Amino acid sequence: MTASAEKPALTIRLCGPRGFCAGVDRAIQIVVLALKRYGAPVYVRHEIVHNRYVVEGLEQKGAIFVEELDEIPAEHRDQPVVFSAHGVPKSVPADAQTRNLFYLDATCPLVSKVHKQAMRHERLGRHVILIGHAGHPEVIGTMGQLPQGAVSLVETVADAEAYQPEDPDNLGYVTQTTLSVQDTADVIAKLSERFPKLTPPSADSICYATTNRQEAVSAAAPGCDLFIIVGAPNSSNSRRLVEVAARAGAKRSMLVQRASELDFDAIGPIATLGISAGASAPEVVVNEIIEAFKARFAAKVELAVTTVEDEHFLVNRELRDVELTVDDMAFVNGK
Numbered sequence: 001m002t003a004s005a006e007k008p009a010l011t012i013r014l015c016g017p018r019g020f021c022a023g024v025d026r027a028i029q030i031v032v033l034a035l036k037r038y039g040a041p042v043y044v045r046h047e048i049v050h051n052r053y054v055v056e057g058l059e060q061k062g063a064i065f066v067e068e069l070d071e072i073p074a075e076h077r078d079q080p081v082v083f084s085a086h087g088v089p090k091s092v093p094a095d096a097q098t099r100n101l102f103y104l105d106a107t108c109p110l111v112s113k114v115h116k117q118a119m120r121h122e123r124l125g126r127h128v129i130l131i132g133h134a135g136h137p138e139v140i141g142t143m144g145q146l147p148q149g150a151v152s153l154v155e156t157v158a159d160a161e162a163y164q165p166e167d168p169d170n171l172g173y174v175t176q177t178t179l180s181v182q183d184t185a186d187v188i189a190k191l192s193e194r195f196p197k198l199t200p201p202s203a204d205s206i207c208y209a210t211t212n213r214q215e216a217v218s219a220a221a222p223g224c225d226l227f228i229i230v231g232a233p234n235s236s237n238s239r240r241l242v243e244v245a246a247r248a249g250a251k252r253s254m255l256v257q258r259a260s261e262l263d264f265d266a267i268g269p270i271a272t273l274g275i276s277a278g279a280s281a282p283e284v285v286v287n288e289i290i291e292a293f294k295a296r297f298a299a300k301v302e303l304a305v306t307t308v309e310d311e312h313f314l315v316n317r318e319l320r321d322v323e324l325t326v327d328d329m330a331f332v333n334g335k
Contacts, residue, residue, distance in 0.1 A: 008269065010297035012290060013224065015216040015276035016305035020332070021209030023108030024049045027085035028058070032328050033319040034080050035062050043081040045092065046137055048106060049280035050235040052203040052257065057331040068242045069095055080104050085280075086137035089144020104316050110207040111205050113221040114174050116248050117201040121172030122146050126199060129154055131187050132176030134135055134237055139176055142254045156183075160190035169197045175205035178237035178279070180244065181214050209279050212307050214244045214302050217276050220304040221248035225270035229255050229280030230286050237298055238278025251272060258285060259292040274304075282332035 020028075027048050034042045040062025043305040047055050047065060055065060063082075066072060069092070072081060080102050083092065096103045121128045128151045131138040143151045154160050165171055173191065175184055184206060192198050219228055227245035231238025238255060245253035256262065273293065277286050293299050314320065326335060 007296065007298040008271075008297040010270065010293060011272045012293065012301045013220045013272065013274045013292070013304045014286075014301050015213070015220050015274065016303055017212045017216060017307065017309045018211070018275075019230075019277040019279070019281050019283050019286060021207070022309070022311040022313045023085055023110055023207070023209070023281040026315055027082075027106040027108065028054060028332060029324055029329070030104055030315050030319060031058050031063050031082055032061065033315060033322045033324060034082060034104055034270065036320060036328070037322050038161070039183065040081055042078060043076070043079060043135055044090070045069060045081055046084040046086070047234075050082050050232045050238075051280040051282065053282055053285055054165050054280065054332055055294060056223060060331075069099060069101060072099075072101065082106050084137065085111070085264075087141030088113065089141055092143060099291055104318065106316075107141070108177070108207075108311060109313050110177055111141070112235065113203070114142055114201070114205050116179060116206065118142055118151065118174045118202070119145055120202070121174070122150050124172075126170050126172035127152065127167060129163070129171055129173040129198075130193065130333050131155070131173060131184055132179065133236060136176065139237075140180070142174065142176070154187060154191070157186050157190050158193070160187050163191070163194075165195070168195050170200040171195050172201070174201045176236070177205060177207040178210050178240065179206055180240045182212055182247070208311065209309070210240070212309060213237065213241060213276060213279065216232065216304060216306045217241050217274070218248040219245045220274045220276070221245045221250040221253075224250040224272050224274040226267060226273035227253040227276075228289065229278060230251065230257070230281040230289060231255055232257055232280065234318070235278045235280050237240055238281065241276055243279060245276075256289060259288045262289070262292055264296060269317060284332060284334045
């Protein structure tokens with residue numbers, strides 16, 4: 001009997017779409033291209049995306065991550081600073097200008113769209129309700145587009161039930177882009193029930209990538225003994241996928257950052273494994289985890305594809321003539 005035949009059989013349902021969305025891909029490319037054009041160091045305010053593997057890979061290329069602009073030393077103020085894909089309050093670019101810093105904004109265009117929707121509500125005299133998670137960088141950035149007191153944050157159905165606006169007939173809402181589609185629908189339903197004149201955004205705020213990944217996981221989860229989502233604990237969209245997998249029928253679901261975290265004794269015997277990845281999780285880590293299972297199981301991979309994404313967002317104008325090669329992005333995409 002061969003070593004392979006001795007391994008227990010395992011079917012891996014590999015979701016598509018998974019992993020990087022167009023906004024994350026663009027943000028990482030901006031840092032890589034800035035390093036090629038301007039040389040190291042390139043400063044990045046906050047994690048460019050919520051994934052340590054990505055951050056560490058960019059650090060190895062010469063990026064330096066800071067939480068605030070005052071951490072940039074005077075001798076490096078001619079070097080660019082990149083704002084993360086999550087978006088920033090208006091006060092951040094204003095601060096950069098005051099400090100005479102050259103900045104590149106890597107805010108996802110779909111997050112920028114939410115900013116514009118919120119500003120439109122406010123411009124038309126509506127108080128803005130933002131559905132999202134307190135403290136998340138995207139929420140901080142969206143709230144920071146409007147004057148103090150112009151936005152109220154609602155996280156849950158219970159919050160929506162308790163919310164008491166000054167003018168119930170003059171409300172508009174937007175949402176964080178990475179929320180659970182179902183949970184958000186429940187919050188919106190409660191708000192709409194209480195405030196019939198509530199005005200929605202001009203287009204859905206939850207981004208296509210969040211929706212697509214949740215739909216793929218929902219389709220693949222039934223019958224799975226275990227569902228692994230590759231992603232970071234501070235990644236909102238990754239954590240939502242863990243919840244979606246459990247809700248859709250997976251017996252167990254878990255968030256994993258690297259293959260080294262896998263405890264195969266705790267995992268135990270399984271016959272069907274689902275795998276997907278949050279929008280900031282690199283494909284090289286997905287492959288690493290698949291290989292870890294193949295080392296212990298006679299695994300066959302089945303693609304569970306619900307849609308094909310072809311979105312692509314252009315990088316900043318200052319960087320469009322810099323060549324981006326496969327080798328430049330191999331640290332996250334593989335070759």
